Amino acid sequence: MEDKKLIFSAIQPTGTFTLGNYIGAVRNWAPLQNDYNCIYCVADMHAITVKQEPAKLRQNILNSYALLMACGIDPEKSILFIQSHAPTHAELNWILCCNTQYGELSRMTQFKDKSQKHPDDINAGLFTYPSLMAADILAYNADLVPVGVDQKQHLELSRNIAQRFNQRYGDFFTLPEPYIIDVGAKVMSLQDPTKKMSKSDENPNACILILDGKDTIVRKFKRAVTDSEAEVCFREGKDGINNLMTIYSVVTGKDFASIEAEFAGKGYGDFKLAVGEAVADHLEPVRTEFARLIADKAYLKKCYTEGAERAMRISTRTVAKVYHKVGFVDLK
Numbered sequence: 001m002e003d004k005k006l007i008f009s010a011i012q013p014t015g016t017f018t019l020g021n022y023i024g025a026v027r028n029w030a031p032l033q034n035d036y037n038c039i040y041c042v043a044d045m046h047a048i049t050v051k052q053e054p055a056k057l058r059q060n061i062l063n064s065y066a067l068l069m070a071c072g073i074d075p076e077k078s079i080l081f082i083q084s085h086a087p088t089h090a091e092l093n094w095i096l097c098c099n100t101q102y103g104e105l106s107r108m109t110q111f112k113d114k115s116q117k118h119p120d121d122i123n124a125g126l127f128t129y130p131s132l133m134a135a136d137i138l139a140y141n142a143d144l145v146p147v148g149v150d151q152k153q154h155l156e157l158s159r160n161i162a163q164r165f166n167q168r169y170g171d172f173f174t175l176p177e178p179y180i181i182d183v184g185a186k187v188m189s190l191q192d193p194t195k196k197m198s199k200s201d202e203n204p205n206a207c208i209l210i211l212d213g214k215d216t217i218v219r220k221f222k223r224a225v226t227d228s229e230a231e232v233c234f235r236e237g238k239d240g241i242n243n244l245m246t247i248y249s250v251v252t253g254k255d256f257a258s259i260e261a262e263f264a265g266k267g268y269g270d271f272k273l274a275v276g277e278a279v280a281d282h283l284e285p286v287r288t289e290f291a292r293l294i295a296d297k298a299y300l301k302k303c304y305t306e307g308a309e310r311a312m313r314i315s316t317r318t319v320a321k322v323y324h325k326v327g328f329v330d331l332k
């Protein structure tokens, strides 16, 4: 690989990505390919920390892989692979688990949220999830990790784990930095704009899926919760409008001042329709490209096989060095 900084990021294969995944993370990954060495992965091992239906999971993993490509990730430029194809992540995870404290993991807000949502399945994998995430990143000694705001706490823990390992065993891991965009790092629910947009929301109108058709997208935006005023402007307390303005700004490239001018004197109905149409039009090429890619299973297989080989070439070396550092006996 060329001598550039290294980017790593991953996404869970939950069917199709949400507009939050897209705006907060995936959309930003393609442009980074020009200036960095990029490694992106479908985090299928993370996905089984909540119950999954095996046949559906398998389909979702392939869909997610194709969708990343449809969002502009080029498997020639970047290393694009499926997490479970690189067993090094699980190997490194074990070492890192032994360098992660119970107290640290108990403080993770995502663990607390998910435990509340699934009280019948608070499994050890859900608890140690951030350590596996640290393994993903540290296996490649990534410099930067592009994510949405909700992953910031996990990233801070990854840094702490890396730092602790370095103190115990001598400097080895690069301390990863979060790479979080200014506008759109937290896309909110369309039905409750104080909550983040999430696929697991019970109300299907709360969340846009990037493979939703134009009619569905427009309909969901028309139903978006706003406020009792009638002014399109970005202001504290106008969570619904602020969220719609953020989304509109990202997909059209317009700044807030020109959006306010565009909708001055117009009602929320016009604004919501414009946002819905702009989002649907913006996502149209992604949907078309996805349909093309998912039909070509042989090409997808070639890409993820090569991606896994390239990921393994790097991460195997990391794991061997880590094993040596902790005092295991070298096999070769």
Ligand code: TYM
Pocket (backbone or CB within 6 Å): 008, 009, 010, 011, 012, 013, 019, 020, 021, 022, 023, 024, 025, 026, 043, 046, 132, 133, 134, 136, 137, 145, 146, 147, 148, 149, 150, 151, 184, 185, 186, 187, 188, 196, 197, 198
């Ligand atoms: P995941 O699959 O939940 O989300 C993937 C990416 O989408 C971002 N995101 C959002 N951004 C803005 N607004 C939203 N409403 C929104 N919802 C999700 C997330 O911040 C994330 O960047 N644990 C990770 C996957 C992972 C990972 C890693 C990430 C596994 N290993 C190593 C980075 C590095 C996760 O569950 O993301």
